[in-house]
Amino acid sequence: MNPIHYDVTRFSDMDIYLFKEGTHVKLYDKMGSHLMERKGRGGVYFAVWAPNAAMVSVVADFNGYDAAAHPLKLREDGSGIWEGFVEGAEIGQTYKYHIVSKMDGRTFEKADPYAKYAEKPPHSASRIWKIDDYRWNDEVWMDLRKDHNAHDKPISIYELHLGSWRRKVEEENRPLTYVEAANELATYLIQMNYTHVEIMPITEYPFEGSWGYQVTGYFAPTARYGTPQEFMQFVDIMHAHEIGVIMDWVPSHFVTDGHGLINFDGTCLYEHEDPRLGYHPEWSSAIFNYGRNEVRAFLISSAMYWLEKYHIDGIRVDAVASMLYLNYARKDGEWLPNKYGGNENLDAIDFLKQLNETVYGAYQDIVMIAEESTAYPMVTRPVYLGGLGFGFKWNMGWMHDTLKYFKLDPIHRQHHHHQITFSMWYAFDENFVLPLSHDEVVHMKGSLINKMPGDENQKFANLRALFAYMTAHPGKKLLFMGGEFGQWREWNYKESLDWHLLEKPCHRGLQKLVSDLNGLYRSERALHLYDEKHAGFEWIDANDYQHNVLSFIRKSDIDEETILVVCNFADTVYENYRVGVPFSGLWKEIFNSQYKTYEGWDITNPEPIHTDPIEAHGREHSLSLRLPALGVSYFKLI
Incomplete structure (x- = not known):
């Protein structure tokens, strides 16, 4: 013994x-x-x-x-x-x-x-395990990480579920290991011009169907895909290919399985005893007692652990809205107000501020991202100014309004024009990420391609236009796996993505479009430098609802880098459509979502276009353009 x-x-x-x-x-x-x-x-x-x-x-x-x-x-x-x-x-x-x-x-x-x-x-x-024996090889990345995560740099995120991105069908449909996934994924992300990958939760969890959001092990990478050292190797491989790793992290609730944190020592140690505070009705899980000192230390230590020991580059904090409000997903009588009679969870708010001050105090070059779906103020403002201290916030309003608009038959879009323009009223209130995430392609919501109206060609044209509009809209970008090539089926965590679809030209064309858009977003400073500042955006015309057309410019600190974006969300080609521009001279079409290379309808502006001294949209000079149906075009001064 x-x-x-x-x-x-x-x-x-x-x-x-x-x-x-x-x-x-x-x-x-x-x-x-x-x-x-x-x-x-x-x-x-x-x-x-x-x-x-x-x-x-x-x-x-x-x-x-x-x-x-x-x-x-x-x-x-x-x-x-x-x-x-x-x-x-x-x-x-x-x-x-x-x-x-x-x-x-x-x-x-x-x-x-x-x-x-x-x-x-x-x-x-x-x-029993030891993790300090891993020898990292990412010194160059870590030294330069601040440049990859900076707010004035391009951040284009590929959201990934490790267990279903690709699977070994020939080996009883098993998921890839951490190392297998890393080697294949790094090559793919470079091909697709992504800057970051966001991994759905890999903190240990018992139920596969929770996708990792019902956690038991806040310091353990799931053993489903390998050892802790193999997950470190995953991060190392990403860094070797200049890909940042963002980890999905769940401090909002925890699983009620008996071997986990629930009722840990016979009492509600980590959670509230009163179910009006400690039970989450939406997910049948337990809510952390953020007012307990030891619980706050536990959670913040977990975040620090992944940053220190695993060189994680960012943390996406799940379900922040459910933490902020005591009445989240509750009816009257099912929740307790705070000491002032309000519905704000004051302990959770203090915890989030302490969390962000702590991690940013230790690692100024990482990113903290809030999944926050309400209009709670100053989520991405510093704590010393009264904010929660996050670096970025998911723009859920943009996502909901945009998808509602794109689901409409083009003939009806003129009556819902405000849905596609409203986001610009608040686009700079926070530091936003534009998310088209896993939540939008599950639970009978349909895949992105199946949300689009029309026949197959129109569906692909609409989705190409959506991605082009998203890239041009202020804010960092996030797309869930499978969306980039138009997977028809909803996401299934038990199965691989339908990679065989890439045998068809329409799917390959969509994938190439996403790669090219990511490349433009990275190379054109006007598309990312002022993602969070009014200085980077200016409407040309937000009001042409009758034609379903939007036009605007994205700007950097150099006039010659300005990009004109014209979106035609009607199923009609417009010839000689006049657009006022800020500078006279020769403009060239640098991107068109209907290029033939994307399996589009090849309605383009192939030759450079000189401005005319004709007033339009309050500007002295204008361009006469050909606008493809269901297409988005970018133009640049040459």
Whole structure:
């Protein structure tokens, strides 16, 4: 039997003080399981927070899961931390904490909240692991990361579910490993001119159908695709190809599976006891108690862990709206107001501010992105100015209005013109990302291509126009996998994307269009320099609803870089359509969503066009253009 010792600890008095205060942001260095030596003998130190337990012991491979074999000792400093050193415990062995509640004597077997690795689901034990032996090769990327993540640089994000991007059909339809995915994905992202990849949650989770949003292991990359070191290699490979890695992270709620955080020591330790505060009706999950210091330290430590240990370049915080409002997804009588009688969750707001101040204080070159669907003010403004402190926010209003507009038959769009122009009223209120995410292609909503009206040719023309409009609209960009080549089916997390569709010219043409648009977005400074500033955008004509036409310019700090964008969302070709422009001279069409190379209808402006001294749209000079039906064209002064 492996002996257990209590004369070893990883905690200083300052660690305990910061833990109780809620400001210890590197708890992963202290809590959980750690390989170490005591008096020349190897073993593992264990530490777990369970203040309302009568007894805690480690049950593991090394003791046959015997609850009496290795009891831990409760620290005497009031921290609620139980600890002990098990001599002879080894890397790779599985373990859980056997907890006896002092409230009613019930027993629980819990996975380690701070585990670095876990068994592959459906198994649920934690695994002793070491991660500091990985040798990173991304020094160049890390030194230059601030340039890739800067607000005045292009950020075009490919959202990815690792388990279903590509699968090995010939090997019982298994998903790719971290390393297999990295090698194939890096090549693809370069081909497609993406700057970043956003991975749907890979923090360990029990139920495949939750897509990773019901978490049990906030410090463990899921074992479904490989080891922690293999996920580090995934990030390393991305960085070697100059691709930033954004991780989807879920501090808004957690799964209620018995081995997880729920009712951890027989009490509501991580969650609220009152279901009006602690139960999430939309997802049947538990809501964190953000007012508890130790819980805030746990969550912020998780964010810091991925940034420090895994070199993650950004974190997308899921479901921020559900955190901000106490009445989110609740009817009257199902929620409790705050101390001022309002519906704002003051503890969650304070937590988000502390989170962003902490991570940006440590890593100024990363990005924090909020999935926030309401009009809550100043989400992306600094905390010292009263904001939440995020770097970016998903523009859900733009997404909803744009998709509603594009679903309409073109003949009806003139009556809904405001839906396509309204976003410019608030486009610079926040630092926005324009998302066409996984949420828009599931639950019977239809794929992007199937949202488009008309026959097959019209559907592809509409989707090409949507992507071209999105690229020209102020804001960073995000597109969920499969949308770039027009997958017909809704996304299915159990299956690979339908890559065979690329055998058809219309799908290949759409994929090439997305690649070219990403390339233009990266190379043309006018399309990204002022993504968040009024200085980068100017309407030419927002009011031609009768023709379903929009025209505007995107600007940089150099006049000659100005790009004219003309969108014709009608199913009609317009000849000699006059557009006022800010500069006289020769303009060239640099992009057209109806180019033949995209399997478009080849209605273009092939020759450079000289301005005429004819007033239009309040400007002294104008161009006479040919506008393709269901097409978007870009022009540049030459």
